[in-house]
Every structure is written in structure tokens, then in C-alpha cells.
Amino acid sequence: MADPAIEILGLTKDYHVGFLRKRARRSLDNLTLRVEEGEIFGFLGPNGAGKTTTIKLLMGLIFPTAGTARVRGRSIDDVRMHREIGYLPEQPYFYDYLSARELLDYYARFSGFGPAERRERVERFLARVGLSDAAELQLRKFSKGMLQRAGIAQAILHDPQVVFLDEPMSGLDPVGRREVRDIILELKRQGHTVFFSTHILSDAEMLCDRVAVLVGGKLRGVGSPDEIVSMEMAGMEILFEAREGRAISPRLLERATKTGDRYRIEVPETELYSALELLRSCDARILSMQPLRPTLEDYFLRLVDQNPPPSRPVEVSAR
């Protein structure tokens, strides 16, 4: 099998806190993960789950307590690995005394392009992210969205094989988000691997071949978004009232929560019709019926519950 684009083995990171740095807070626990070449891989999780920690470990900004990782066969300790990667940090900040053009030119120099090629690339990628008009403007005057675009430009300017994007959509308006999505898709079309972290499920749904979910520093599940979509209809939420003089069936009552005069019940799809039957039988007044959208955590907790706690996180069929 070919080298995976990204291979993470048992990566762990402890932070030492407290007065004498005695207490260890584990922000990443034994992460093992594999991302294939050409994939768009989404790294999901709530805030503070350890997504940024993982990426920082891969970038060599912080050092692991345990475990290793490789990108395109090269260890993350190897500086040559960095030739093949691009990185957009979360909420990027750049040298505010430089203009956008100067910034890209500066970064481009580290990749060893000749002056002509450098100039050409800088202009091309400025245009690609829509910053051509603002190229001369000093970065200190850039809005958050413009900084984000500059960040993307510097991440892909040198055509890296693997691109790491930490919350690439943050700070962007809907137009900007669409443009970023287009860029990511184009990168995939060109054969690059994209690894991006986000806490917004819908973005991942739209773009990713596979996703991994990190909660509390632990990997909770890996799989394709198909599963997410198929589980979307996890059931229905029904709000109802008792009609004057009629009692609600006890089988409903034991699963309902009551607020004032109103009852709320969650019913899985398989039991939907029997619940409706019960409601009809006691002539309850149905106030609303809404599909239940599962939370991210719900979905993957469910994933974990379906299988006994494994020593390694579950991997459902890869695309």
C-alpha cells in the first residue's frame, strides 16, 4: 500500500499546570489516524477538543509527550517534511508592516523559487484568493476575512502536496466561505491532500471524503459523512397536549417531559407510527412534529456505543 499522506501513531500531549507544574493535563490522548493521498479529511470536534493541538504537533510548533507522526513518509521531526506542506493557522496573524504582496513574496523565498517564478506565483495566488486589489495595502489594515485569505494564499503558494487548514472558514462571510470551499475542492482536483479542522458539521459534510471526531482529546470515531447524512433523521420530536377530559396514555407519559401543559417526547423512526397510534388513541392534540437533528456528539457517541469500547477507535468503511 502506498504511503499515507498523513500517518499519526499514538500521538499524545500533556500540559503541565499548577504551581510547580506537577499536574498534567492531557490535551491529546493517544491519537492514531491515517489520511490517504488525495483525500479531503475533516478533523471535527467541539472547541477545546484538541484539534489545534494536533495540528500544532504536526507542524512542529509543540512537541509530543508520546507518539510519532509522518507526513508523506517523512517524520514530523524532519525539516524537509515542511517543503511539502502548507499551513493556515487558526486566526492567523501576519507581519502587519508588510503588504500582502510583500508577505507572500517573503514566504515564497523559503521555498527556493527564482525571482521570476516567485513574482508570477505571488500574483497568481493573490488573484486566486481575491486579494489582487489589496495587494499593496499593509496587513495592519486588513479585515479578519482578508487576513484569512492571505493566510490561505501563503499556505498553497508553493503547491504543497498536503495542506493543513485550521478553521479555514472562521471570520468569513458566506461568499468567502464558498470561495474557500471552492479552493479546497480545486486542491483535491489537483491531487492534493487537504486536512482541515472545523467545528461546523455542514462544511465537513459538503467537502470531506472522511472525517474524524475528537472530543476531550480522544478520537471518538472516523468515517465518511455518509453515515452522518444517513443518521440525520434520528427520529422525531413531538409536542402535544392532553385534550379536555382525556388522559394521556401511560406508555407515552413515562417517556415524555412535561412543561406547563405541554408534553414533549422523542421518538425514534422505527417507533414513530406506534407513538402516533398511541396519541390518536388518547385523542391528544398534536402541537408540532419536528425531525430530530443529532448533535455531533450524539452521533459519535452512538457510534461508540454500538461497538464495545475498542482499544483503537472504530474505523468505518473508507471511501
Add this chain to the structure above:
Amino acid sequence: MSATASSSPMGAAIPGIVAVNTFREAIRDRILYNLIFFALVMIAAAVLVGQISIGIERIVIINLGLSAISVFGLVMAIFIGVGLVYKEMEKRTLYSLLAKPVRRWEFLAGKYAGLLLTLAANTSLMLLGLGAALLYVSRHFERADLSILVAAYFILLELALVTALALFFSCFSSPMLSALFTLGIYIVGVFAQDIRNIGLVTKNPALISATRTLYYLLPNFHNFNAIAAAAHGETIPGSLVAQNSLYTLLYVSLVLVAAAAIFSRRNLK
């Protein structure tokens, strides 16, 4: 699949790239405006010196000029130096930079070289101002004035040392603390000889060896003081120039290597 850039710049090129950018930052930060202030001081001195003292116009201009170069340079070296690494860590501009094929020590070397370049440019321009004031006051240069250049070179060596120290602290300490430490070491370094002499005076063997060790450990800034000699037109021996240069080279290497060692294991927040 488009080709990735296959090569990275060779050898000293990467520190050079960082250095040029650091220099550019210093210029854009308007730090060189201190030159205007210096120019004003020198002009005022040149014009007034004849009124306030007789017979020592040249001496005063040279003393004032070189002392000002030294003080301005020190202030710049400390104030910019303590932020060199700290700012990049704090503002996280370092994140995108270290994702490139840049080794951490290359980054440090580049920051150092950039500030040193700035200081050298600043010093040179100030020297021109000093020369102009001297010309105004005495209408000619003397052969002995070459020692002014040597004295300025010594000041630059001093600044190189102070910058290295500031950079070192910048790798792990806030700018305020770094400035205090650096300034502290500078002052103690100026007094290094006296510390050793105090030890000798006590005649206590433990204190003598302790102060002597301290003397050799500390950077001895008094080595670099040639302002008085330049003012009186004395020649500064070439051997001293060579020794001071070597001393600086070695000491700076020591400090930078230590800084690199600390910085390369540092987890960036």
C-alpha cells in the same frame, strides 16, 4: 499533479531571508527616526560648544557623539532585541513561518543578523553626523581621528553582545523582564573589573576565586570603551581590535547557541 518546489535555499540563505525582513521591520517601525534626534543633538552641540567651553571643542564633539552613539545603540539593541523572538511568539507570526522549511536556529540567526544590520546602519549614519559636526567645529580632520572609527567599531561590538543577550532572554521571557536582565548584565559587565578587585581586596580565598570566576564569566564591557582614547586622538592598538573582535565572536556564539538550544525545545503556545 503540479510539482512542488523541490529545493530549499541553501546554506546561509534562510537566515539571510529572515535577516532582511527583520531589517525591513525595523525601518518601517520608524525606529530610525532616532537618527533625527541624534542629528539635532549634534547640531546643537556643534553650534554651542564654542560658547560653553574653550579649547576643547573637538574633544567635546567626539565625546558627545560617541557617547550618544553608544547610548542610542544600547537603547535600540535592548528595546528591539527583547521583542525579537517574543513578539513573533506572542503574535503567532511564528506559526506560519515555522511551517516552512525553516529550522528554528536559522530563524534565530536571521533575527539576530537583522537587528545587527539595523544597528550597523544606524551607527554608520550617526558616524557621518559626527564627522560633519567635527568638520564644522574644527574645519579639518586629523590623522588621529581614525581612532574615532575604531571606537565606533568597538561600540558596535558591544551592541552585538548586548543584542545577543537580549535575543537570548527574548526566547523565554517577557520583554520587560528581558530588558531588566539584559540591562542588569550590561551594568554588571561594565563593573566586572571592580568586582574582581573587590574580591582581591578582601584577601579571602573563597571570595577571590568566586569574584574571579564571575569576572571571566561575565561579558566585560569595559574592554570596548575607547571613547576617551578617540577624543584625545590616541592610536588604539591593532592587537586590541583583533582581541575584542574575537572576544565578541566567541561570546556571541556562546549566547546564541544557548538561545538556540532553549528555543528549539520550546512549545509555542
Add this chain to the structure above:
Amino acid sequence: MSVSRQNRLVWIALASAPVLLAAIAFLQIRIDEQTRSVAKQKEEVLLTSGPLLKKLSLGYDSLLADIYWTRVVQYYGGKLDMMDPHMDLLPALLDLTTTLDPKLIIAYRYGGIFLAERQPVGYGRPDLAAEFVRRGLAANPNEWRLDFDLGFIYFWQMRDYAKASAAFLDGSKIPGAPDWMASMAARMADRSKELENARALWSEIYRSTQSPKVKAMALARLTTLKVLMEEGWLNDEYQEYLRRFGRPPKSTEDLKTAGIIPGVPIDPAGFAYVFGPDGKARLDPRSPVVIEPLPEAPSAFPPH
């Protein structure tokens, strides 16, 4: 806040700033007058330890020496202007200056003069002055001008011709010293040449100094010396006339008529010299020329 309100504030600020600044300046002037009238400014040299000051100057000692030198000049000049004979701080200031920069020749040169000259023109301690210049020589052995100064002090102020001669001799040996240093050394011992030697020395000082005050002092001395020399010469011719004619001349005209002198000598103001009742030549009482008596040989100096 509306734009017009903001603008108004700016205008108020601009208008009031100069008024306030002027008021502050006026107030400061009044405060200064108050403190001056309350107590005569205490004269102080806060730090009397030269070596300590040198250490504290963190390597900027030669600049600090220059600054202290300007203090010396201003202090001395101020005292002179106010005709205040008490220059108590002078030795301390000079000591600090030369400790900070032992190679500041000018401090020894002028300092020597300021210290040696009799009050109210100077500190009145030629012995201290000689010691001070010797210190300068120790730090700057190749500076022949300091030997000149030393010799001068011994000669002019202290009348110690042996030491004066020795100083000029030492100076003459330094490469770069002018030839007349050696001849000065030789002439020192000859007491009859006292006034001429003095005139040669003061001429050199007049020529080489850059200080207007010292130049003026030298000019005054040269004037005195010229008068004294002429008086001395006239006394000799008076005796000659007496010897020849058996009676004293009534005026210098008589001397000229008798062919003893070629012409009537006049003082720097243009008046002819006259002979006093004691038979000694002196200035015409109407002459505005003022001479100071030469320093006397010191027997002991009063401690300060």
C-alpha cells in the same frame, strides 16, 4: 459628540495652551526669585569622590569630564565676574574633572592658572597648583606644555628659580618642545633677568592661550612688566645722570637733553614717566595705567 463640538474643543485647546504656558513660565520665574532670596544658593559638589564618579559614569567618563570642565570654567568665570574671592569649590571640581579624564590637558593648564593666581583673581594656592600640574605630567608625560606651566608657577608665583629651571629643562627634553624651553631653563637662575624672563613667559601664554580671560590677564601682566622694566631702566639712567652732573634730573626730558637716553619713554597710555620725590621713576599720576605689584616670594601660605 458632534463634529462641531469636537472642533470647538480643539480650538479652545489651541488658544489656551500658549496662555497657560506663559503663565507657567511666569510662575517659575517668581518661584526662582523666591528661593534665591530665601537663601543664598548653597555651593555644592554633591559627589566629592572622583573614582566613585568615574565608576558611576558607566564608561561615559570622558564626556562627563568635559561637562565638569565646563562647570569649572563657568564657576571660575562667575566668581571673577562677581569679584568673589572665595572659590572654595575649585579644587574639588578640578580634581573630579581630571579623575574622570586624566588626559584632559586643558584642565591642568587652566586649572593651574586658576589655582595659582592670587585672590581675587585666583584661588591663591600656587603650591596646590604645582601639585596639580605635576599630576597632569604624571598622566601625560609627553606634554611639554605642562612643564612650561609648572615652571611658570614656580617662577612667577613661588619665586623658586631652581625648581622652575628644572621644570623647563625637563620640558625641553620632550620631543616636539620648542627650543626656547631649554634657553628658558638656563636663564631662570639669573635673578637680574627676572623681569625679562617673566615677560617671555607671559608672552608665550598670551600667544598660546585660547581663553579670552587668560589672554586679558596676560596682557595686563605684560603691561605691568613693561612699565616695571621701563621704570627700572629709568632708575639706572637717573643714577647715571646723578653721577655725571652731581644733581638729580627733574624729569625724563632732562635725561634726553643730556643725551643719556635717545627719547622720552611713554607709558602704554601715552604719558611720560616722572621721577618721584624718592628719586624712583614712576607713572605720571594722571596716567590711567594701573599696574599690579608682582607676587611676593611666599614664606608660608595661610591654610584655607
